[in-house]
Amino acid sequence: MSMSTFKALVVEEQSDGSFERSVKQWPIEKLPDNKVLIEVHYSSLNYKDALSSTGNKGVTKNYPHVPGIDAAGTVAKSSNPQFSSGDKVIVTSYDLGQNTYGGFGQYIRVPANWIVPLPQDLSLRESMIIGxxxxxxxxxxxxxxxxxxxxxxxxxxxxxxxxxxxxxxxxxxxxxxxxxxxxxxxxxxxxxxxxxxxxxxxxxxxxxxxxxxxxxxxxxxxxxxxxxxxxxxxxxxxxxxxxxxxxxxxxxxxxxxxxxxxxxxxxxxxxxMDSGNCEMELRKELWQKLANEWKPESIEQLSRECSLEELGSEIDRILNGQQVGRILLNLTD
The missing domain is CATH 3.40.50.720 (NAD(P)-binding Rossmann-like Domain)
Structure with missing residues (x-):
């Protein structure tokens, strides 16, 4: 892969102790040295993401950082035999978006045991409305x-x-x-x-x-x-x-x-309800249900879509208790 940077929402600590977030090109070499590189198509906004985006050290210890505890996309490169290039996958929970660069960027690199294969009857978009x-x-x-x-x-x-x-x-x-x-x-x-x-x-x-x-x-x-x-x-x-x-x-x-x-x-x-450390067997079972008999009839009605450039205002809204439903982040544009 020849690409050296990717677009991301980056949160940086300033010399005066404040935190600034901005959308910028970020070096792909800064991603952690894990087995599976994933091109992120969609993410979503959660309250924990908003905390990380404002410099909450209880969520994210070190900055600069790319938040986003949810990500869905396709495998770009894998050195683990469980996954191959082009596989559609979901990553939520564990340390994603907390102290590991997360889904508010176009790429993540994560351990293979964090990854759930996308169920057949669920689209990448739908998986992040659920998130x-x-x-x-x-x-x-x-x-x-x-x-x-x-x-x-x-x-x-x-x-x-x-x-x-x-x-x-x-x-x-x-x-x-x-x-x-x-x-x-x-x-x-x-x-x-x-x-x-x-x-x-x-x-x-x-x-x-x-x-x-x-x-x-x-x-x-x-x-x-x-x-x-x-x-x-x-x-x-x-x-x-x-x-x-x-x-x-x-x-x-x-x-x-x-x-x-x-x-x-x-x-x-x-x-x-501890989603962060749910065992993988149950995690896969529940995602299968969410793709089928548990998938809401009104799934598109549950979310509003935004871009990386629009995400900052949505972070402010959720911190002020004004958010309703789900915010879907589209990284495909």
Whole structure:
């Protein structure tokens, strides 16, 4: 390959300690010395990407850096026999976009064991509309099904429903026949959530109970919680016997103040949604489902497309809590 540079969104630390991001040509030799070089066609914007783009050392330790925890494209070069030039692949999670140059550039170079072959019934574009957000939602739904929370079990709550994980959870659960109650602080997006598949949309305040009552009236057969804090505590206290709550977020706080009664009197399950270190066997299984029976009917409706040059304003929007749905980054132009 003769090309020496590629276009990327690069975040650089300045002499005064501030961070600056810009779209520029970046030397391909700066990519890490891993086995598989991938030409990135699509990526997507996640909250962790926005943090990395502003110099958050808890996400990315060293700069300059190219963020992007999601990438989908074709193998350009491989020294691992598992992959050949031209193979269509997905890379999410692990260290991509955190301390390894990520999907906000036209090329990445990653270990072979980070890579999922693109399922036959999924396009590269669709895979990045789903991205880490949809894959995380899929893990939560896997937990619900594993614990026998089925469409016949009753209503499922999704908190933070306009965010990436939330909107994907609403869409997938709806596709599978669940009755979904979407909780959000953005009631102006009610029609959007109904169109995506929610059966009912409620204000998030309806799920926040600050009393000390150890149990509340049973409402939910299960829940996908993306915000944590008091919302997660209230959801646990409202979950029915043998229900499951899957959680992945902490926007309302990383501490969980609750009590044992939902667990010892109702048999409620609390399951974590860790997409970053999901075992490869389950990872491939869930991507196959997302390509087929779990693929949302309204998948294109879930995202807006942007270019690298437009990505900066979208990063600002997600940091300000203004993002709705998914942002698809198109790197093919």
């Amino acid at each position: 880490t957000a949809g894959f995380t939602a899929a893990i939560g739904i896997h937990h619900l099904q594993h614990n026998n929370v089925n469409p016949e079990s009753g209503d499922v709550l999704v908190t933070g429903a306009t965010g990436g994980v939330g909107v994907m959870a609403v869409a997938i659960l709806s596709k599978l026949g669940y009755s979904v109650t979407a909780a959000t602080g953005k009631m102006d997006q009610k029609n959007f959530l109904l169109d995506v598949g929610a059966s009912k949309v409620i204000h998030r305040n309806e799920v926040q109970d600050e009393t000390s009552r150890p149990l509340l009236s049973s409402k939910w057969a299960g829940a996908i919680d993306t915000v944590g804090g008091i919302m997660l505590d209230t959801t646990l206290r409202q979950t029915k016997h043998n229900g499951t709550v899957a959680c992945c977020g902490n926007v309302l706080g990383h501490e969980l103040h609750t009590n044992v009664y939902p667990f010892i009197l109702r048999g409620v399950h609390l399951a974590g």
